[in-house]
Amino acid sequence: MNNLSPLSKHNKSTYESASVSDSSSIAFNGQVRVVTLLIFVIFIGIFSVYGLNFQLTADVSIFENLQLSASLLAGIASVMALIKYFTRRNDKYLFIGIGFLGAALFKGMQSVPETIELFTHSPRLLYIASENGWGFSRFFLAVMLSVSLIPWFFENHVYRKALNQTQLLTILFIVLSGIFIVFISVPISAAFIVESYASALFTFALIGYLLKKVWKQKYFEYCLVLGILIAIIAGIVKISPNASPTNTFILSQLLETIGYSFTVVGLLISMYIAYKEVEEAKDNTAAILRSIGDGVFVVDNQGIVILMNKVAENLSSITSRDAIGRHYHDVFKFGYEENPQKPFPHLVEKILSQQEYREDNTNHPVIHNLRGDTPILLTAAAVKDHLGKVVGCVVVMIDMSKLRELERSKDNFLSLAAHQLGTPLGAVRWYTQMLLSGDMGRINAKVKEAMKEIEENNQRMVDLVNKLLDVSRIDQKSVKENPKPVQLEALIEEVIKNLKIHAFRKKVTVGFTPPQSPTTTVVIDPDLFREVITNLVANAIKYNKIQGSVHIYLEEKTDVFALSVKDTGIGIPLVDQDKIYSKFFRATNARTKVTDGTGLGLFVAKSYLEGWGGNIEFHSKEGEGTTFIVTLPKKPNLHTLSAHLVELDQKPPKTNPVKPTNKRKK
Amino acid sequence: MTSVKKTIMVVEDDRFYGNICKVKLSKEGYIVVVMNNGAWALKAVAEKKPDLILLDLVMPEMDGFETLKELKSNPETATIPVIVLTNLGQPEDVKKAMSLGAIDYMVKTVIPIQTMVEKVRSHLPS
Numbered sequence: 107m108n109n110l111s112p113l114s115k116h117n118k119s120t121y122e123s124a125s126v127s128d129s130s131s132i133a134f135n136g137q138v139r140v141v142t143l144l145i146f147v148i149f150i151g152i153f154s155v156y157g158l159n160f161q162l163t164a165d166v167s168i169f170e171n172l173q174l175s176a177s178l179l180a181g182i183a184s185v186m187a188l189i190k191y192f193t194r195r196n197d198k199y200l201f202i203g204i205g206f207l208g209a210a211l212f213k214g215m216q217s218v219p220e221t222i223e224l225f226t227h228s229p230r231l232l233y234i235a236s237e238n239g240w241g242f243s244r245f246f247l248a249v250m251l252s253v254s255l256i257p258w259f260f261e262n263h264v265y266r267k268a269l270n271q272t273q274l275l276t277i278l279f280i281v282l283s284g285i286f287i288v289f290i291s292v293p294i295s296a297a298f299i300v301e302s303y304a305s306a307l308f309t310f311a312l313i314g315y316l317l318k319k320v321w322k323q324k325y326f327e328y329c330l331v332l333g334i335l336i337a338i339i340a341g342i343v344k345i346s347p348n349a350s351p352t353n354t355f356i357l358s359q360l361l362e363t364i365g366y367s368f369t370v371v372g373l374l375i376s377m378y379i380a381y382k383e384v385e386e387a388k389d390n391t392a393a394i395l396r397s398i399g400d401g402v403f404v405v406d407n408q409g410i411v412i413l414m415n416k417v418a419e420n421l422s423s424i425t426s427r428d429a430i431g432r433h434y435h436d437v438f439k440f441g442y443e444e445n446p447q448k449p450f451p452h453l454v455e456k457i458l459s460q461q462e463y464r465e466d467n468t469n470h471p472v473i474h475n476l477r478g479d480t481p482i483l484l485t486a487a488a489v490k491d492h493l494g495k496v497v498g499c500v501v502v503m504i505d506m507s508k509l510r511e512l513e514r515s516k517d518n519f520l521s522l523a524a525h526q527l528g529t530p531l532g533a534v535r536w537y538t539q540m541l542l543s544g545d546m547g548r549i550n551a552k553v554k555e556a557m558k559e560i561e562e563n564n565q566r567m568v569d570l571v572n573k574l575l576d577v578s579r580i581d582q583k584s585v586k587e588n589p590k591p592v593q594l595e596a597l598i599e600e601v602i603k604n605l606k607i608h609a610f611r612k613k614v615t616v617g618f619t620p621p622q623s624p625t626t627t628v629v630i631d632p633d634l635f636r637e638v639i640t641n642l643v644a645n646a647i648k649y650n651k652i653q654g655s656v657h658i659y660l661e662e663k664t665d666v667f668a669l670s671v672k673d674t675g676i677g678i679p680l681v682d683q684d685k686i687y688s689k690f691f692r693a694t695n696a697r698t699k700v701t702d703g704t705g706l707g708l709f710v711a712k713s714y715l716e717g718w719g720g721n722i723e724f725h726s727k728e729g730e731g732t733t734f735i736v737t738l739p740k741k742p743n744l745h746t747l748s749a750h751l752v753e754l755d756q757k758p759p760k761t762n763p764v765k766p767t768n769k770r771k772k
Numbered sequence: 773m774t775s776v777k778k779t780i781m782v783v784e785d786d787r788f789y790g791n792i793c794k795v796k797l798s799k800e801g802y803i804v805v806v807m808n809n810g811a812w813a814l815k816a817v818a819e820k821k822p823d824l825i826l827l828d829l830v831m832p833e834m835d836g837f838e839t840l841k842e843l844k845s846n847p848e849t850a851t852i853p854v855i856v857l858t859n860l861g862q863p864e865d866v867k868k869a870m871s872l873g874a875i876d877y878m879v880k881t882v883i884p885i886q887t888m889v890e891k892v893r894s895h896l897p898s
Contacts, residue, residue, distance in 0.1 A: 525830075528859045532880035533788040539885045540792065545799050568881050588863035631863075 172359040173213060179366035180210035180247070186373040193380075197257040202330075205250025206369070212243035241300035244341065244362070248307030251334065255314035281310065298345055305341030308334050325379065329372020336365035401482070401503035404489065405434050407496060409454055421482065421503055423475035439474040443481055444583075457486045457499045473503065481506040520578040527571045535564050566702065573706045576637070577689065580713045587631040589744055594667060595620045597632060598658060601639045605647060614650045616643070617657040625662045630742050634714050639669070641707035642734050646673035648700055649732075666720075669736040677728040687712045695728065718742035778896055779803040781822035783813040783839060784857070785831040789880070793826060800889055810839030817849050824896050827874070829858040829865065837872060844873040853895050857888070
């Protein structure tokens with residue numbers, strides 16, 4: 107079933123806002139049209155039969171005329187109330203609608219001439235009803251009007267507290283019995299009893315509607331109250347003893363007709379007001395949609411664009427006049443910033459088939475337009491009707507250009523700051539090294555010791571700056587690799603050698619168990635991989651106990667290398683275990699026991715490893731130690747740029763005419 | 773072995789680095805000329821005829837890449853070995869400098885000063 111598109115073709119402008127403002131109105135079409143049509147058919151049927159009656163009998167009395175009008179009015183009131191029920195889903199209107207429908211039918215039945223014998227063969231009850239249509243009509247309406255108050259009683263908190271359902275029914279029963287007893291005690295006709303009941307119930311409904319208090323504010327309720335009042339008077343007139351029964355009947359019927367017309371007028375006014383409100387709401391919704399600073403478009407369940415705002419026009423470089431009615435694929439060209447060839451998932455189709463659309467973390471979506479590509483953030487949600495059926499999809503596109511620019515300037519700042527910090531730090535290092543090597547004259551042992559401290563602390567700052575640079579590159583996704591064939595054992599031995607001084611100071615022994623046969627070489631950036639291993643082993647030493655131990659195992663498996671670093675250190679507290687890979691995070695015990703540390707090492711290690719398609723995990727017990735297990739594929743993923751670099755590597759430098767071959771001669 | 777001192781030109785805008793290179797390399801027995809930017813270096817190179825150039829990459833006005841390109845495009849200066857001494861440590865910078873004709877590449881914050889001296893010595897034409 108396609109609820110949206112046929113409408114969108116005929117009436118784009120009015121429909122577009124409604125589909126967004128009130129999803130239930132999307133469902134308004136199907137059922138309501140059928141029900142309304144059915145009711146109209148019934149009435150057209152009744153009145154054609156009735157009209158036939160008029161044609162056949164030349165003698166049409168005022169009474170019959172009035173009865174016809176009353177029946178007609180009740181029919182109109184019924185249709186209107188039922189329409190209101192279907193649009194507003196307010197049960198009150200359902201009961202009122204049924205009430206008037208019944209009233210109209212009973213009245214109509216009585217007017218049908220017996221010669222047609224439409225009801226003579228129908229069930230007994232219907233026959234009686236048609237015979238006493240006048241009374242039944244009013245009685246039925248009165249019952250339904252009373253019943254229409256029940257939803258309100260249960261919606262209203264004050265009354266719900268005061269009365270529960272049983273109590274309410276008891277009260278109703280007592281009132282009815284009271285009336286019944288009063289009337290039963292007097293010998294009267296059946297019509298009289300029915301009429302009395304009807305009047306009593308009308309009174310009950312009147313009191314109810316007056317109690318609701320909204321009758322002063324709402325046109326419909328106001329007119330209904332007046333209508334009921336007139337109906338009561340009509341009833342009293344009818345049952346009052348009078349010399350001339352015909353005149354009484356006519357007067358009563360006249361009053362009833364007036365009463366019905368009041369109800370119809372009330373319904374008309376209230377529908378007009380509702381229509382006005384909807385129109386205003388439509389205007390408002392359209393205005394709100396236009397004013398949204400992000401691109402918004404809506405498609406139906408076939409993917410056809412039925413609505414889009416100015417920003418969406420801007421992002422797609424297509425005006426809504428051209429876009430509406432076309433498939434969204436032809437209007438919004440999505441792609442990936444990093445990977446233009448990669449097919450973009452059919453997000454709308456996924457939403458429409460109630461699948462999950464998951465954002466790709468490594469690739470940023472862009473929209474192609476006349477200006478090139480604009481980075482965007484996409485969110486899509488299903489538009490559902492009141493039954494929960496997906497009838498469309500609304501897509502929001504947030505322009506990320508500005509944000510991306512900001513990010514870039516932040517990243518640039520970080521890398522610039524790190525570079526600028528690096529320069530003086532490097533100079534300090536070289537001066538210190540020069541002093542230490544005695545180039546500036548001999549220095550005594552104490553000064554030498556102090557100079558070494560300076561050098562070491564300087565080195566710490568250099569390391570920190572380099573780590574910040576690593577992080578900024580990871581964030582900018584600009585990690586550049588220079589892969590070479592690497593023998594892992596040699597690289598690990600190198601790391602152990604570099605960290606020897608730290609291990610020695612903490613009296614930590616560092617052991618390494620390489621696999622029995624040498625590992626095959628792996629093509630990877632040695633500097634980045636060294637960084638990963640250094641971070642892990644340095645942590646294992648740093649967060650160890652005095653005289654603890656660190657052991658590194660390396661294994662070669664079919665597709666991967668497995669490397670584990672096992673320490674006897676302080677361990678990672680359970681509460682911190684899910685956070686240790688976050689940037690700048692340091693476990694509580696790590697912070698208190700070892701003061702220096704950036705909280706960047708594991709973040710960097712994990713980022714690099716995952717970039718290669720590898721993985722890092724750990725198990726740890728506080729106070730006993732931690733084991734980190736690294737798996738690295740034998741063929742790690744390499745960046746496209748890295749592949750380019752490898753190519754470059756194999757070519758000899760183009761413009762280097764005097765590359766000396768005797769590098770080491772002197 | 774000749775007793776003539778070798779001349780090394782240091783093209784470096786940071787005066788501290790310029791100074792430290794001068795002190796250290798003089799100590800090692802070289803004549804050191806420090807130039808504050810690429811344009812001056814290109815002007816001076818004909819006159820000073822350095823045996824080796826230590827070149828920074830990030831400099832105002834004329835950066836190291838451009839200077840390197842100029843040096844290598846002039847037949848008179850193309851034969852002078854150029855070692856890049858910089859803070860830019862990204863592989864793409866290394867590749868770029870090497871493809872432009874640099875003989876070696878050193879990242880200031882990574883190598884110890886002694887290594888710098890050794891590299892200079894090893895790349896000097898005998």
